[in-house]
Amino acid sequence: QVQLVESGGGLVQAGGSLKVACAASGRTFSNYAVGWFRQFPGKERDFVAAIAWGGVTTVYADSVKGRFTISRDNAKNTVYLQMNSLKPEDTAVYYCAARSSINPSRWYNDYAYWGLGTQVTVSS
Numbered sequence: 156q157v158q159l160v161e162s163g164g165g166l167v168q169a170g171g172s173l174k175v176a177c178a179a180s181g182r183t184f185s186n187y188a189v190g191w192f193r194q195f196p197g198k199e200r201d202f203v204a205a206i207a208w209g210g211v212t213t214v215y216a217d218s219v220k221g222r223f224t225i226s227r228d229n230a231k232n233t234v235y236l237q238m239n240s241l242k243p244e245d246t247a248v249y250y251c252a253a254r255s256s257i258n259p260s261r262w263y264n265d266y267a268y269w270g271l272g273t274q275v276t277v278s279s
Contacts, residue, residue: 156182169277180232185209190202190206193275207257243279
């Protein structure tokens with residue numbers, strides 16, 4: 156079992172930056188691939204980015220590629236999502252998720268463990 160807690164959300168102006176973190180506890184975090192998803196009001200969760208257990212392989216949604224960077228520090232059991240050049244349409248609740256696999260995935264159903272989310276609001 157892995158417990159995930161997101162932090163670092165908040166309010167930022169368009170064009171600004173924000174870094175959210177996902178702290179894990181429980182089993183050996185380095186054995187898990189981790190993804191970030193976001194959910195807009197009334198919508199399902201959309202894939203944002205994911206990172207392999209070793210941190211070498213990353214994948215991004217086209218909408219954030221070049222603006223967001225996912226990284227991880229297994230010594231600290233934490234995965235980060237650095238968000239730059241933020242747009243109002245990035246406003247959402249951001250969730251991190253973990254799967255017991257070395258490979259990252261874009262698919263919501265591939266992740267067994269989820270945090271409770273952190274709100275990111277980008278003002279225009």
